[in-house]
Amino acid sequence: MTKPAMRVAVTGAAGQIGYSLLFRIANGDMLGKDQPVILQLLDITPALPAVKGVVMELEDCAFPLLQGVVITDDPATAFKDVDVALLVGARPRSKGMERKDLLEANGAIFTVQGKALNDNAKRSVKVLVVGNPANTNAYIAQQSAPDLDPNCFTSMLRLDHNRALSQVAAKTGKPVASIEKLAVWGNHSPTMYADYRFATIDGASVKDMINDQEWNANTFLPTVGKRGAAIIEARGLSSAASAANAAIDHVRDWVLGTNGKWVTMGIPSDGSYGIPEKTQFGFPVTCANGKFEIVKGLEIDAFSQERINITLNELMEEREGVKHLLGK
Ligand SMILES: NC(=O)C1=CN([C@@H]2O[C@H](COP(=O)(O)OP(=O)(O)OC[C@H]3O[C@@H](n4cnc5c(N)ncnc54)[C@H](O)[C@@H]3O)[C@@H](O)[C@H]2O)C=CC1
């Protein structure tokens, strides 16, 4: 029997991530090959003609799972009864900017959209914030939606996670798919802490295999942390296809589960590892039955604690910087 369609809102649908994302959602890569979808696409008024062009292309793909498309510049319409909301629409940075430089430009978008989700989305909605600075924007949206469970709101660290996987695979000469138990802690920014201390490949310790703390501190962490800037430098534009891919991975794992495997999600802290409650922080999680759970009880050594403190402090500063948007 055919499943009822799930409603998926995507903001910034005319943008470059949107162009990589929509076709894969409609193809069933995110919610499953047996899951029909209705896309509810939001962008600003001047971008609506471009959204219509993208929708013409979606039609021309004749995706069997695509049961409908809504195009709108009204957040209330976009989020009406949605099961999943991908908040991508926001200005990207250009060369020389850090992601937090976007706070002023983008922060205000997320108060409006958080409120619109609060008033219109399904109570079980799964929200992923991609627009930068992603953690703080997700915090703003969550704080603007008091009637929704805070755990409805997540932010994207999966791109950092996937980048770290790929660097570890290159260093060890092992396939990406063989790596388990990798984690990325903190903010989606160069301060994030990609942590392979618990990672294994075919049961063997990645830390022992690499056995090179100098490489960890001075090559691996800066490479993963500054990868976004390296892409902007090389492409003249920020990551789009890899960002869309990470968004698909994040939501797919949240909805369909990870079978006990660890992934990284930015989620509201429950106080674990000393991270203040509701801070949107990258944690190792497992997902089952549509819920994520933090991997608890991991030992945090001195080097890791120092890195976690740095990324947490940055998030606290960002939070301080958006207080006025939240009337605090
Ligand atoms: N969290 C992550 O790992 C990553 C985040 N990003 C971020 O994703 C965001 C989008 O990137 P791109 O698609 O490359 O940018 P883009 O500039 O190509 O597209 C952004 C789209 O958002 C729309 N938009 C602007 N304000 C809006 C609003 N209030 N409501 C709805 N739509 C609105 C624009 O009209 C445009 O169509 C940027 O903030 C970028 O920094 C990018 C890569 C990775």
Ligand SMILES: O=C([O-])CC(=O)C(=O)O
């Ligand atoms: O670097 C940027 O501005 C875009 C992004 O978040 C990433 O590629 O990680």
